[in-house]
Amino acid sequence: MEIDNVPRVVHGTRGEGDDSLPGAATATYRLMTYNVHRCVGLDRRHAPHRIAEVIALLNPHLVALQEIEDCNPRTGRVDQAQVISDILQTEFHFHPARQRGGTKFGNAIFSRLPMRMIRSAILPGLPPLPVQSRGALWVSIGIGDVNLQIINTHLGLIPRERLLQAGSLVGREWLAHPECREPRILCGDFNATSASRIYRLFGDSLRDVHRENGGKPASTWPSFFPILRYDRVFVDPRIIVCKVLVPRTPLTAVASDHLPLVLDFKILKKQPL
Numbered sequence: 001m002e003i004d005n006v007p008r009v010v011h012g013t014r015g016e017g018d019d020s021l022p023g024a025a026t027a028t029y030r031l032m033t034y035n036v037h038r039c040v041g042l043d044r045r046h047a048p049h050r051i052a053e054v055i056a057l058l059n060p061h062l063v064a065l066q067e068i069e070d071c072n073p074r075t076g077r078v079d080q081a082q083v084i085s086d087i088l089q090t091e092f093h094f095h096p097a098r099q100r101g102g103t104k105f106g107n108a109i110f111s112r113l114p115m116r117m118i119r120s121a122i123l124p125g126l127p128p129l130p131v132q133s134r135g136a137l138w139v140s141i142g143i144g145d146v147n148l149q150i151i152n153t154h155l156g157l158i159p160r161e162r163l164l165q166a167g168s169l170v171g172r173e174w175l176a177h178p179e180c181r182e183p184r185i186l187c188g189d190f191n192a193t194s195a196s197r198i199y200r201l202f203g204d205s206l207r208d209v210h211r212e213n214g215g216k217p218a219s220t221w222p223s224f225f226p227i228l229r230y231d232r233v234f235v236d237p238r239i240i241v242c243k244v245l246v247p248r249t250p251l252t253a254v255a256s257d258h259l260p261l262v263l264d265f266k267i268l269k270k271q272p273l
Helices: 048-058 080-088 159-169 197-203 250-255
Strands: 029-035 062-070 091-100 103-111 115-122 135-143 146-154 184-189 231-235 239-245 261-267
Touching (some): 029 146, 029 184, 029 231, 048 080, 048 250, 062 080, 062 091, 080 091, 080 103, 091 115, 103 135, 103 146, 159 197, 184 261, 231 239, 231 261
Parallel strands (some): 029 062, 146 184
Antiparallel strands (some): 029 261, 062 103, 091 103, 115 135, 184 231
């Protein structure tokens, strides 16, 4: 898919729409979820500026990144989230799922809309110690009088561990938390296919946006020859799916080992009582 074919997105920030219509939707917004592979491309070049270029070309309002590093000697001790934020002129929240010395590794959410951090935490792992600790980051996005809840996560490599982590995410600390009310979006790298138990677990209360995309869902990994769809976006009934994109270009094919997943959506306002 060529970048030139990606539609421009309405840049409303106040939930525009005809309020006279019951349940009228807000303007169209764009979310991107992207595992950036420590900002190291398939050419082995450390280039957070290149990741920022991918994001800028796709022009999202909201960006959920996985595998972001800060202060790692192997990548020049760069604060990758800060570099990307400075280029895109957005605010961001970063949660390190792993820390060793001064080095941090985890997930980040960037927003051009008002954003408030609600929760960030390490997800459960297999005892006695997880192979690689994983985390999740939850923010609330202000869109007019609507508060959109977004959870960004990156699940583990071992099936039993992923199931524990998914169970936590659907529990009372995350999706079932009293403050995590509709509209809600869960996104990230789930390291699992649609045949997995965790996919069915999330599907009990949320919808996979790829199922509403029309046609065959696009794969996101590996970027040079994608055959699997580990990167996903799940939404609740108040999210109207407008378009789902997996941009495959010379730039996205080399910038990371994953392709970005992009969702254009509207938010359905609550029905009047």
